[in-house]
Amino acid sequence: MDNSIKKVNIKQKNSILKKITSTKINLIISIMLTILLLTICIIAPYISPYDPNLQDLSISLMPPNSEHLFGTDKFGRDLFSRVLCGGAPSILGSVAIVFIVTVIGVFIGVLGGYFGGKIDSFLSKINDIFLAFPGMVLAVVVAGMLGNGLLNAIIALSIVRWTKFARLARSKTISIKEMTFISSCKISGLSDFQIIIKHIIPNIMRELVITVMLDIGVTMLEIAGLSFLGLGVQPPTAEWGYMLNEGRSYLSTCPCLVLYPGCAIIISVMILNYLGDSIRDFLDPDYKEV
Numbered sequence: 001m002d003n004s005i006k007k008v009n010i011k012q013k014n015s016i017l018k019k020i021t022s023t024k025i026n027l028i029i030s031i032m033l034t035i036l037l038l039t040i041c042i043i044a045p046y047i048s049p050y051d052p053n054l055q056d057l058s059i060s061l062m063p064p065n066s067e068h069l070f071g072t073d074k075f076g077r078d079l080f081s082r083v084l085c086g087g088a089p090s091i092l093g094s095v096a097i098v099f100i101v102t103v104i105g106v107f108i109g110v111l112g113g114y115f116g117g118k119i120d121s122f123l124s125k126i127n128d129i130f131l132a133f134p135g136m137v138l139a140v141v142v143a144g145m146l147g148n149g150l151l152n153a154i155i156a157l158s159i160v161r162w163t164k165f166a167r168l169a170r171s172k173t174i175s176i177k178e179m180t181f182i183s184s185c186k187i188s189g190l191s192d193f194q195i196i197i198k199h200i201i202p203n204i205m206r207e208l209v210i211t212v213m214l215d216i217g218v219t220m221l222e223i224a225g226l227s228f229l230g231l232g233v234q235p236p237t238a239e240w241g242y243m244l245n246e247g248r249s250y251l252s253t254c255p256c257l258v259l260y261p262g263c264a265i266i267i268s269v270m271i272l273n274y275l276g277d278s279i280r281d282f283l284d285p286d287y288k289e290v
Helices: 002-047 079-085 087-115 117-131 135-146 150-161 163-177 180-187 192-228 240-250 256-283
Strands: none
Touching: 002 079, 002 087, 002 256, 079 087, 079 240, 079 256, 087 117, 087 150, 087 163, 087 192, 087 240, 087 256, 117 163, 135 150, 135 192, 150 163, 150 192, 163 192, 180 192, 192 240, 192 256, 240 256
């Protein structure tokens, strides 16, 4: 009987060790892939074989060849160079948006959750107003009002995407502020600001980090979507979403114009989602996908 119990315990320990090792390996691989992706985006202008905006109508719509690896677009621009350089606006823009909405959402959520009462009621109603509209539709409306351009696309998405982080921060703050150690902090003379900075925010960081990393890929798709609609990055700047828009007219005659930027978007989102999943599994080992 004792031997069978020991064997079960050993199997359980080995299973836990394998899970921990697998989680760490996935995290390391995902971090390396993300670093590689960001590095390519940053150094793309220096390693691209041609100027991504250089036009030469004499070689327009060329198929892939030895001189132009991915071929050329309707203006004779090297497609490989444009795909290389087209990632920076989407990926770096999505990182900027997620940072902005995290700051806004945490500020609003913690403020409402900690103080409660009329402050919480007012902020919750603002949150509900934004949630009443589909996020992407509202972003299109805001971007249309602000005008075309990457900066306006970032502003538009930042205005509509903070609600998720506000709800998360509020719910966690409400549960944390009821704990005994918060009451002890108040008795010891700490101000509300000190309690929020030293105790509330640090205790919601794990959930925030997980949500942030999982949100970057979604945000990148939305930037590409706005550019596809002509509301994001403007020509001649290379950007994957706008490249899809330019190439759709030639889908039957020159599918490479859509294939390569489309694959770049898919691969990038997969890498960013892989990173988000790996960080979630590392920080929250008990998480189970429904």
